[in-house]
Amino acid sequence: xxxxxxxxxxxxxxxxxxxxxxxxxxxxxxxxxxxxxxxxxxxxxxxxxxxxxxxxxxxxxxxxxxxxxxxxxxxxxxxxxxxxxxxxxxxxxxxxxxxxxxxxxxxxxxxxxxxxxxxxxxxxxxxxxxxxxxxxxxxxxxxxxxxxxxxxxxxxxxxxxxxxxxxxxxxxxxxxxxxxxxxxxxxxxxxxxxxxxxxxxxxxxxxxxxxxxxxxxxxxxxxxxxxxxxxxxxxxxxxxxxxxxxxxxxxxxxxxxxxxxxxxxxxxxxxxxxxxxxxxxxxxxxxxxxxxxxxxxxxxxxxxxxxxxxxxxxxxxxxxxxxxxxxxxxxxxxxxxxxxxxxxxxxxxxxxxxxxxxxxxxxxxxxxxxxxxxxxxxxxxxxxxxxxxxxxxxxxxxxxxxxxxxxxxxxxxxxxxxxxxxxxxxxxxxxxxxxxxxxxxxxxxxxxxxxxxxxxxxxxxxxxxxxxxxxxxxxxxxxxxxxxxxxxxxxxxxxxxxxxxxxxxxxxxxxxxxxxxxxxxxxxxxxxxxxxxxxxxxxxxxxxxxxxxxxxxxxxxxxxxxxxxxxxxxxxxxxxxxxxxxxxxxxxxxxxxxxxxxxxxxxxxxxxx
Amino acid sequence: xxxxxxxxxxxxxxxxxxxxxxxxxxxxxxxxxxxxxxxxxxxxxxxxxxxxxxxxxxxxxxxxxxxxxxxxxxxxxxxxxxxxxxxxxxxx
Numbered sequence: 001x002x003x004x005x006x007x008x009x010x011x012x013x014x015x016x017x018x019x020x021x022x023x024x025x026x027x028x029x030x031x032x033x034x035x036x037x038x039x040x041x042x043x044x045x046x047x048x049x050x051x052x053x054x055x056x057x058x059x060x061x062x063x064x065x066x067x068x069x070x071x072x073x074x075x076x077x078x079x080x081x082x083x084x085x086x087x088x089x090x091x092x093x094x095x096x097x098x099x100x101x102x103x104x105x106x107x108x109x110x111x112x113x114x115x116x117x118x119x120x121x122x123x124x125x126x127x128x129x130x131x132x133x134x135x136x137x138x139x140x141x142x143x144x145x146x147x148x149x150x151x152x153x154x155x156x157x158x159x160x161x162x163x164x165x166x167x168x169x170x171x172x173x174x175x176x177x178x179x180x181x182x183x184x185x186x187x188x189x190x191x192x193x194x195x196x197x198x199x200x201x202x203x204x205x206x207x208x209x210x211x212x213x214x215x216x217x218x219x220x221x222x223x224x225x226x227x228x229x230x231x232x233x234x235x236x237x238x239x240x241x242x243x244x245x246x247x248x249x250x251x252x253x254x255x256x257x258x259x260x261x262x263x264x265x266x267x268x269x270x271x272x273x274x275x276x277x278x279x280x281x282x283x284x285x286x287x288x289x290x291x292x293x294x295x296x297x298x299x300x301x302x303x304x305x306x307x308x309x310x311x312x313x314x315x316x317x318x319x320x321x322x323x324x325x326x327x328x329x330x331x332x333x334x335x336x337x338x339x340x341x342x343x344x345x346x347x348x349x350x351x352x353x354x355x356x357x358x359x360x361x362x363x364x365x366x367x368x369x370x371x372x373x374x375x376x377x378x379x380x381x382x383x384x385x386x387x388x389x390x391x392x393x394x395x396x397x398x399x400x401x402x403x404x405x406x407x408x409x410x411x412x413x414x415x416x417x418x419x420x421x422x423x424x425x426x427x428x429x430x431x432x433x434x435x436x437x438x439x440x441x442x443x444x445x446x447x448x449x450x451x452x453x454x455x456x457x458x459x460x461x462x463x464x465x466x467x468x469x470x471x472x473x474x475x476x477x478x479x480x481x482x483x484x485x486x487x488x489x490x491x492x493x494x495x496x497x498x499x500x501x502x503x504x505x506x507x508x509x510x511x512x513x514x515x516x517x518x519x520x521x522x523x524x525x526x527x528x529x530x531x532x533x534x535x536x537x538x539x540x541x542x543x544x545x546x547x548x549x550x551x552x553x554x555x556x557x558x559x560x561x562x563x564x565x566x567x568x569x570x571x572x573x574x575x576x577x578x579x580x581x582x583x584x585x586x587x588x589x590x591x592x593x594x595x596x597x598x599x600x601x602x603x604x605x606x607x608x609x
Numbered sequence: 610x611x612x613x614x615x616x617x618x619x620x621x622x623x624x625x626x627x628x629x630x631x632x633x634x635x636x637x638x639x640x641x642x643x644x645x646x647x648x649x650x651x652x653x654x655x656x657x658x659x660x661x662x663x664x665x666x667x668x669x670x671x672x673x674x675x676x677x678x679x680x681x682x683x684x685x686x687x688x689x690x691x692x693x694x695x696x697x698x699x700x701x
Contacts, residue, residue: 234670237634237698245698248633252693253677275634461672461697465679500697571677 002211003065003522004028009107009129011122013195014055014114018129023108029524029534030607032490033064035091036538037109038080042089043541043608048549052084052187053169053194055115061102061160061200064492068103068208068289070220071517072227072501073494075100075288083186084194085171085349085403086421086446088546092174092188093450094160095288095494096181101158103492104204116196121161123153125203134198139164141342142176143310145199154203161199162189163344165391169193170401172349176341180296180311181288184346186423186445211523219516223501227292238295238496239285243315244274246427246460250319253459253468254570255432257425258323259377260355261418261561264429265570268328272318276330286311293496299334306335306384313337313347316449319427320351321383325358332380336387343391349403352424354386356404356417357396365411371396415559421446421551430562430579432572433458435474437563438582441556442478444542452482456499463505471578475585480508483535487511490538491518511535537606540590540598544608553596556583626650628686630659633695636671639663650688657682659692670697 001023008021023037031040038060050056059081066074077099079092102110106127119134137145142163149159160177166189173189174182183189192198210216237245247269250256254264270276277297286296300309306329313321313334321333340347360366361375368374372395375382389397399407404417404424418425423446430437435454443451457477458468488498491514502513515531518524526534546555562577587594591602598608627647632640640646641663648659656673660682665671673680674693686692 233666233668234696235635237696241634245634248693249672249695249698252631252674461670461679465672468679 001025001028001522002209003069003518003524004033005103005106005108005208007107009110009124011110011112011129011131012114013112013116013120013197016131018131028065030537031541032487032518032534032538033108034062034067034076034078034490034492035080035093035486036490036534036541038062038078038091039089039538039541039545041111042080042082043545046082048082048545050082052082052087052191055113055195057082057191059112059188059191059195059197060109062109063099063103064490065522066517067492068100069210069521070217070290071493071521072220072223073288073291073293073497074492075290076489076492076494077102078489079175079183079188081188081191082549083188083445084190085187086423087549088421088446088551089444089542090186090188091445091451091489092183092185093489094175094177094181094183095291096178097289098158098160098177098181098202099492100289101204102202103208104206105202106204106206110200112195112197115194119196119198121149121197121199121201123201123203125154126206137198138167142344143179143342146179149199149201153201156205157201157203159199159201161344162192163342163391165343165345166190166193168391168393168401170345170390170393171403172346174340174344174346176344180341182341182346185348185448189344210521212520216517216520219520223513224292227501236293238293241274241278242285242295242297244272244277244313244318246315247273247318248275249459250428252571253432254567254572255429255459256323257319257418257427257429259326260324260359260416261429262359263569264432264567264572266323266326266328269323271328272322272330272333274315277313277334280330281334283309288494291494291497295496301331301334303331305381306331308335308338310338310341312341316426317347317351320348320355320424324351324355324427325383326378327380327383328378329380332383336383339384339387339391345387345391348426349424350387350390352418353400353404353407354383356408357386357400359416360408360411360413365413415561418559418561419447420558421555423447428455428459429567429572430558430577431567431575432570433468434471434577434582435468435478437558437577437579438474438478438586439482441558441579441583442482442586444546450485450495452478452485453495454478454481456481457507462499463503463507463509466507469572469575471582475582475589477507478582479586479589483532483539484509484511486535486538487514487531490534533606537608540602540606541608543592543598544603547597553583553594556596626688628654628659628688628690628692631691631693632663633693635696636665636669636694639665650686650690654686655682656680656684656686656692659694665694671695672697
């Protein structure tokens with residue numbers, strides 16, 4: 001095969017057996033790879049009702065046909081499993097250098113099942129793989145684990161691993177690769193920890209065979225030349241200031257979640273803005289494999305109490321740990337981000353859970369006795385201290401480790417958790433961004449912006465901006481963008497580059513540029529309709545799994561704060577999210593029942609069994 | 610050129626004869642000095658006039674917000690309007 005490697009690695013952690021399986025070319029074509037291949041395997045092989053922490057659960061790390069190639073941003077892989085946070089699927093996506101090196105070992109994906117007796121790690125080195133003992137690594141941070149594994153395997157090794165949070169079953173533990181890149185969301189690291197799997201080490205240097213090598217090179221040259229030319233007059237804001245530059249947009253739109261989503265603006269927003277990060281803490285930017293943008297932030301903080309260096313924060317971290325907790329101390333936010341990276345935790349859920357705890361404290365349901373300290377809005381030291389306690393499940397951190405929904409539910413106020421399917425929202429208030437509300441509610445992983453991000457066309461001007469407060473017509477766009485994102489994720493590309501450079505630049509986005517790249521790389525000769533259909537197939541296959549796991553319309557929900565409490569401030573003041581109206585439209589457009597279940601006809605049309 | 614006034618020196622910026630301009634990110638380079646400033650308002654003033662005064666070339670991509678709502682360059686401005694300009698962004 002071209003583009004694809006044609007091989008899957010299967011690792012049974014209970015028995016230690018490792019086998020090489022073939023990638024069925026028809027499945028590769030129908031599901032592309034990455035996220036698509038992952039959900040195909042989950043539907044075929046995993047009991048949707050299983051306990052996420054049981055040996056039965058599987059972890060799939062899957063690349064796409066463009067991962068590890070010279071395609072711009074061909075740097076991504078996807079981690080899929082059944083989530084302990086949500087009970088739904090995960091689609092935790094990450095870039096850096098690890099995914100490309102993984103693909104260059106000769107495999108498209110690795111599938112873990114079972115549970116090891118003792119801590120182990122897997123080494124994949126050019127077509128071979130072996131399990132090794134990891135007892136000496138257990139308890140180490142992600143940074144220390146990475147350094148140790150590079151030392152004991154190979155100087156060119158790339159590492160994905162968990163930290164103490166994953167070992168300790170924090171429900172939102174992440175898998176960190178290349179130290180600071182995160183498959184961040186939904187607790188994928190906790191599933192690894194439950195399997196006693198500390199790390200995956202890849203040592204790969206095989207070039208990926210390309211069907212039309214000359215054609216592929218020509219397309220890439222054209223894309224990169226165009227990007228560089230455009231960047232001369234319009235330098236990518238993400239390169240200059242990172243994703244945290246988005247703060248100024250959400251603040252001005254009145255959708256910057258503040259005080260556990262009680263407000264849409266934050267008075268001290270400039271203190272946590274990306275431009276402030278650049279001025280005060282930026283050391284340099286950094287880029288993933290084959291990326292022309294370079295949005296990563298290498299930073300260093302010297303303020304006493306918050307000293308450290310590493311990567312971040314991203315916009316989502318700045319919202320969750322900053323404005324949402326009313327913390328205007330960017331040094332503290334950055335420090336808490338470093339700790340999440342080193343202990344292996346999702347910064348969004350960490351920050352949002354602390355914000356929820358601050359509200360429970362504010363209204364008197366939580367007290368100093370239970371928290372072990374005061375917990376006023378804006379307490380920067382509490383942010384850092386509770387982040388540490390959460391990773392080790394010490395004191396109040398044991399409760400925070402379960403995420404905001406379980407925390408709020410314990411105090412009989414589950415509606416104060418700003419979640420969909422028990423996963424915390426990213427930083428765009430859907431009361432001022434209607435399509436975003438529908439995207440949160442229908443995302444297969446719960447609250448997420450990366451499964452079809454309406455912020456592009458409602459807030460950020462890509463490909464253009466439409467009325468963010470209007471709900472009519474949004475269902476169609478959310479469906480189209482969700483399916484478009486499925487193709488991006490399955491191909492192994494980055495959303496940031498793809499939305500501006502690999503689509504047709506219409507609101508009704510189609511993967512025209514991805515089509516060119518995939519066809520040249522794989523020789524599969526997709527038509528545009530077939531590729532777009534593959535995106536729709538992935539969306540429906542994910543939904544099919546969720547339905548089998550018991551999810552219906554009642555789970556496609558937003559907390560009443562979003563649908564019943566108008567925003568009190570800012571330029572979205574007075575607005576609520578019209579979710580129910582959009583859901584009716586959405587299900588009809590999807591070919592799903594009014595309860596959100598794909599009809600037999602729709603599944604048959606897409607060939608989903 | 611139409612005079613601009615730095616916001617902090619413009620005590621009367623809230624009076625109904627000015628609009629407030631805020632520039633962000635890569636558009637900051639077009640600021641006449643302050644990142645926030647005011648321009649005198651006049652009837653028939655459109656957002657395009659702000660772009661012209663700041664000499665932002667047509668080829669430079671920008672999102673225009675007027676009072677937090679996305680607007681085209683022919684948007685007619687009213688007294689006390691807040692005009693925000695930033696580049697389109699792919700990422701968050």
